[in-house]
């Protein structure tokens with residue numbers, strides 16, 4: 204390392220660049236957890252861009268349809284089905300080309316590349332609502348919803364932790380390549396939208412879609428750890444929240460999910476509508492998915508509360524383990 208620094212400075216007195224380089228090298232691990240100004244600015248720009256949808260000149264019905272289709276592909280197939288249920292929890296297996304296609308869709312949701320997304324989410328499950336949780340609800344609704352992304356976050360996985368939490372994805376050259384393609388893919392989609400439908404498609408298909416996708420995913424981390432009811436003893440604050448499930452393709456049945464993270468089905472009772480589970484069934488019927496895992500009746504009985512109750516009346520785990 205000293206040799207590398209000497210090479211940069213060329214043996215001359217340290218320039219500001221050399222000092223900055225040395226500082227970066229020495230603090231590389233800690234920097235992973237520093238405030239992410241770039242992320243914050245990027246999210247701000249995307250939210251401001253979405254406000255342009257309020258200008259009537261930027262509205263066209265075709266733009267709404269393009270945004271809905273893109274939202275379905277990137278949010279439902281990309282993030283919910285592929286990133287979460289296939290890659291993070293291995294709840295089912297997709298045919299490899301389909302897995303890769305859906306992973307590209309997920310990357311277009313601009314929530315991070317698959318390796319990073321999976322590592323953060325696995326760390327969330329490993330430390331749910333505890334100190335190591337990157338978006339613990341202990342720090343409040345706004346922190347769990349979005350502040351954790353761009354504020355100083357001691358629980359954000361370091362580069363070393365990312366490799367430790369997602370070695371299976373890191374071993375795959377395709378996912379290593381996707382680490383560098385989030386922005387180029389998004390820009391390519393924006394150019395494609397612009398060339399087909401002009402600015403209205405860009406405003407609705409990129410900016411409005413991203414904002415809607417962000418908040419529906421973030422609500423799973425915030426509202427589904429705070430509002431709703433709990434069916435199972437999980438040792439955390441996860442809840443089943445019907446309206447989050449509606450806007451996140453079934454992810455709002457989050458207490459069920461924390462109880463059985465391996466399950467491809469999150470809505471476990473007849474009224475818990477889980478649109479992503481319907482996709483799993485169709486893909487299995489088409490022989491495009493297999494190795495589908497769901498909890499047995501015995502497993503569900505073992506973790507079930509005597510009666511489903513609201514979060515306020517539950518002390519299990521929150522005060523020290525189930």
Ligand SMILES: [Zn+2]
Pocket residue numbers: 327331423424428441457461
């Ligand atoms: Zn959770």
Ligand SMILES: [Zn+2]
Pocket residue numbers: 287291292324328460464
């Ligand atoms: Zn999960």
